[in-house]
Amino acid sequence: MTIPRLLPAREVVGGYEAGYHFVMSQTKNMTRPGPTVRQLVQVAKAVGHPARLRLLAMLEGRTLCVCQMTSILELASSTVSGHLNELRRSGLVIEDKQGKLVYYRRDPSSPLAGVITDALALVNDDEAIAADRALIDRVRAVPIELLSRAGLNLAALGIKRHRARSSART
Incomplete structure (x- = not known):
């Protein structure tokens, strides 16, 4: 499942020094619901x-x-x-x-x-x-x-x- 995450731009695209972007990232344990x-x-x-x-x-x-x-x-x-x-x-x-x-x-x-x-x-x-x-x-x-x-x-x-x-x- 993909979920949006806010990451610093330098982690998203090399060369950017500042700023944040929403990216879609894969998460391992999102296939089942979390605990209540x-x-x-x-x-x-x-x-x-x-x-x-x-x-x-x-x-x-x-x-x-x-x-x-x-x-x-x-x-x-x-x-x-x-x-x-x-x-x-x-x-x-x-x-x-x-x-x-x-x-x-x-x-x-x-x-x-x-x-x-x-x-x-x-x-x-x-x-x-x-x-x-x-x-x-x-x-x-x-x-x-x-x-x-x-x-x-x-x-x-x-x-x-x-x-x-x-x-x-x-």
């Missing part, structure tokens, strides 16, 4: 909890089972499911049920997907988020049946975790 105020408030509430930010960071570029995320966060399964439901209601994640297992992934079509990606980049160096990311590949390598038999206890599977000293632990 209600959507923005709902998303702000959803990301307003450290565990939900950690979940969004874990789901960046991957799909995970609730049990995998539960084992990483070391929270009750019902707590993790509640956080994921809040993220789903806000339109940030997509749920995929496969039998008894429930998988989640980030929703790239969310009007606020880019904002969430940018926000997560700001906390990319957070110790808890970094520790979670360090565990993800090792946890994904464990068959879900084995993870469940171990009671979602990573130590019982020989997977060591690095303790984070962050406020993101809940």
Whole structure:
């Protein structure tokens, strides 16, 4: 979609030193409508909890089972499911049920997907988020049946975790 923008003339036509002109410029994200105020408030509430930010960071570029995320966060399964439901209601994640297992992934079509990606980049160096990311590949390598038999206890599977000293632990 093209929208008019006011740009300095030197950016429009080389050689002009002053003046402004309206130009038609292509914008990438204008193909879908922007978020409503209600959507923005709902998303702000959803990301307003450290565990939900950690979940969004874990789901960046991957799909995970609730049990995998539960084992990483070391929270009750019902707590993790509640956080994921809040993220789903806000339109940030997509749920995929496969039998008894429930998988989640980030929703790239969310009007606020880019904002969430940018926000997560700001906390990319957070110790808890970094520790979670360090565990993800090792946890994904464990068959879900084995993870469940171990009671979602990573130590019982020989997977060591690095303790984070962050406020993101809940």
